[in-house]
Amino acid sequence: MVELTLPxxxxxxxxxxxxxxxxxxxxxxxALDAPELERxxxxxxxxxxxxxxxxxxxxxxxxxxxxxxxxxVKLYKLLPDGRQQVTGFLFAGDFLGIALNETYAYSAEAIxxxxxxxFPRVGIEGLLGDLPHLEKRLLTMASNELVQAQDxxxxxxxxxxxxxxxxxxxNLSRRAENRGESASPVNVPMSRDAIAxxxxxxxxxxxxTLTKLKTEGCIRLLAGNQIDLxxxxxxxxxxxxx
Amino acid sequence: MVELTLPxxxxxxxxxxxxxxxxxxxxxxxALDAPELERxxxxxxxxxxxxxxxxxxxxxxxxxxxxxxxxxVKLYKLLPDGRQQVTGFLFAGDFLGIALNETYAYSAEAIxxxxxxxFPRVGIEGLLGDLPHLEKRLLTMASNELVQAQDxxxxxxxxxxxxxxxxxxxNLSRRAENRGESASPVNVPMSRDAIAxxxxxxxxxxxxTLTKLKTEGCIRLLAGNQIDLxxxxxxxxxxxxx
DNA sequence: CGGGATCTTGAGGATGCTCAACGCTAGTGG
DNA sequence: CCACTAGCGTTGAGCATCCTCAAGATCCCG
Numbered sequence: 276m277v278e279l280t281l282p283x284x285x286x287x288x289x290x291x292x293x294x295x296x297x298x299x300x301x302x303x304x305x306a307l308d309a310p311e312l313e314r315x316x317x318x319x320x321x322x323x324x325x326x327x328x329x330x331x332x333x334x335x336x337x338x339x340x341x342x343x344x345x346x347x348v349k350l351y352k353l354l355p356d357g358r359q360q361v362t363g364f365l366f367a368g369d370f371l372g373i374a375l376n377e378t379y380a381y382s383a384e385a386i387x388x389x390x391x392x393x394f395p396r397v398g399i400e401g402l403l404g405d406l407p408h409l410e411k412r413l414l415t416m417a418s419n420e421l422v423q424a425q426d427x428x429x430x431x432x433x434x435x436x437x438x439x440x441x442x443x444x445x446n447l448s449r450r451a452e453n454r455g456e457s458a459s460p461v462n463v464p465m466s467r468d469a470i471a472x473x474x475x476x477x478x479x480x481x482x483x484t485l486t487k488l489k490t491e492g493c494i495r496l497l498a499g500n501q502i503d504l505x506x507x508x509x510x511x512x513x514x515x516x517x
Numbered sequence: 518m519v520e521l522t523l524p525x526x527x528x529x530x531x532x533x534x535x536x537x538x539x540x541x542x543x544x545x546x547x548a549l550d551a552p553e554l555e556r557x558x559x560x561x562x563x564x565x566x567x568x569x570x571x572x573x574x575x576x577x578x579x580x581x582x583x584x585x586x587x588x589x590v591k592l593y594k595l596l597p598d599g600r601q602q603v604t605g606f607l608f609a610g611d612f613l614g615i616a617l618n619e620t621y622a623y624s625a626e627a628i629x630x631x632x633x634x635x636f637p638r639v640g641i642e643g644l645l646g647d648l649p650h651l652e653k654r655l656l657t658m659a660s661n662e663l664v665q666a667q668d669x670x671x672x673x674x675x676x677x678x679x680x681x682x683x684x685x686x687x688n689l690s691r692r693a694e695n696r697g698e699s700a701s702p703v704n705v706p707m708s709r710d711a712i713a714x715x716x717x718x719x720x721x722x723x724x725x726t727l728t729k730l731k732t733e734g735c736i737r738l739l740a741g742n743q744i745d746l747x748x749x750x751x752x753x754x755x756x757x758x759x
Numbered sequence: 760c761g762g763g764a765t766c767t768t769g770a771g772g773a774t775g776c777t778c779a780a781c782g783c784t785a786g787t788g789g
Numbered sequence: 790c791c792a793c794t795a796g797c798g799t800t801g802a803g804c805a806t807c808c809t810c811a812a813g814a815t816c817c818c819g
Contacts, residue, residue, distance in 0.1 A: 354675060355759065404649060411645070421663060421666065424666035424667070425594060425622055428594075433596060433717060435774080436775065467797075474674070478798080485799095516596055708766090709765075724767055724768080728767070
């Protein structure tokens with residue numbers, strides 16, 4: 276489970292919150308040594324937001340960048356008539372605002388309570404020249420984001436509803452594993468609506484597809500939003516059409 | 518039209534091809550000063566490939582990076598059963614391989630004859646520490662790519678066929694304008710198939726949609742793959758559902 | 760001209776959407 | 790303590806958009 280005692284510890288070392296950061300080994304800060312980390316820490320502010328609150332809004336001036344230290348964030352874009360495309364979900368350790376543009380390219384909303392480490396964008400940009408490790412790290416992160424985005428293009432453009440849902444579950448599973456959580460009973464904390472808007476489907480189709488996968492024995496729906504993936508190999512094949 | 522006399526000029530200054538580059542003010546090299554450009558130039562090789570040839574293949578070790586100096590390149594990913602998702606089109610001045618990963622995340626194929634400026638990836642990475650301008654520039658480019666990718670996610674996940682086609686035409690138009698070409702009779706050099714695979718549609722749907730737009734007077738299909746966009750405002754509204 | 764590739768058009772059908780009702784769960788207030 | 794409600798998830802019936810399959814038209818290059 277996610278470390279939630281961070282604020283308490285932090286209060287005792289206000290000048291160096293990073294040293295006590297619960298996710299410091301996973302976030303981009305890990306590219307920094309102690310003095311560099313101190314400079315970053317001076318820019319950082321811990322903030323907490325309740326569920327359903329908006330963290331950033333598409334089109335706004337990009338004043339802040341964030342590390343997610345606890346909770347889950349939904350990133351999305353809207354069309355004028357309200358259609359929504361979820362572009363990603365962020366978990367503890369993920370970075371919000373990699374694209375260092377003047378305005379945010381998408382909105383972000385907390386799913387449940389979220390804790391964030393907030394940095395002023397111009398401050399980070401000012402550090403970039405001084406901290407080459409940081410710049411290199413950001414470039415690597417942006418590259419990885421691009422690869423993820425391209426996988427998602429393939430999913431949205433060419434996969435069937437079933438393939439989309441299976442790909443999504445496998446993706447969640449892989450990311451959970453990377454965070455040191457279990458790969459198989461995977462936690463699915465977002466609503467069917469959010470999943471649908473991520474996969475380019477409707478709530479009903481997501482629900483129906485999960486039911487179908489369950490009756491076929493490909494997955495098991497457990498209590499507390501957990502989904503068991505009994506045969507990864509089979510699911511991987513299914514996610515690509517076999 | 519694109520400057521195609523580059524090779525001739527280059528032969529007279531083999532040690533500094535960059536100085537004669539037809540797209541030098543548009544590519545990432547523009548971030549460099551003269552001595553820096555010289556170091557880049559020492560790594561560069563001009564190559565030409567005929568139409569339909571494969572430039573890179575998804576999954577291969579990423580040995581080379583490229584600048585497109587003339588022609589058009591199609592980027593795509595494949596599913597095992599042959600379904601194809603085009604992730605982008607590159608024009609003169611665009612960079613191929615921004616994601617500095619060990620392996621290519623997608624394949625690239627020449628649409629018509631293409632000229633490329635080729636760099637060894639490890640060579641570029643070796644320069645990154647020395648040339649901070651270059652690293653900054655790559656980060657900016659990656660950021661812009663990410664924003665583009667997110668727009669494409671919205672398109673693929675939530676737009677109708679008609680909205681997709683109109684968005685595509687506007688996008689081509691905007692990029693042509695950025696290259697200094699005309700915005701309105703826009704050149705559409707790729708096949709209906711490639712467009713369909715880019716928009717998550719079939720050839721037939723693309724064709725039918727264009728025909729419909731034509732009969733409604735929203736566009737005009739001209740000779741030589743040119744399409745006239747008489748009312749940009751109207752098209753912009755259409756691309757978002759109004 | 761001829762012929763292959765590309766594009767267009769048509770008819771029928773399937774996937775996933777819309778609209779609607781119902782069930783479940785958790786939180787709330789009497 | 791329990792009824793009530795709101796939100797979310799599931800299920801069903803009918804339908805629209807886009808796909809599939811097929812045939813014809815057009816273009817381009819030799």
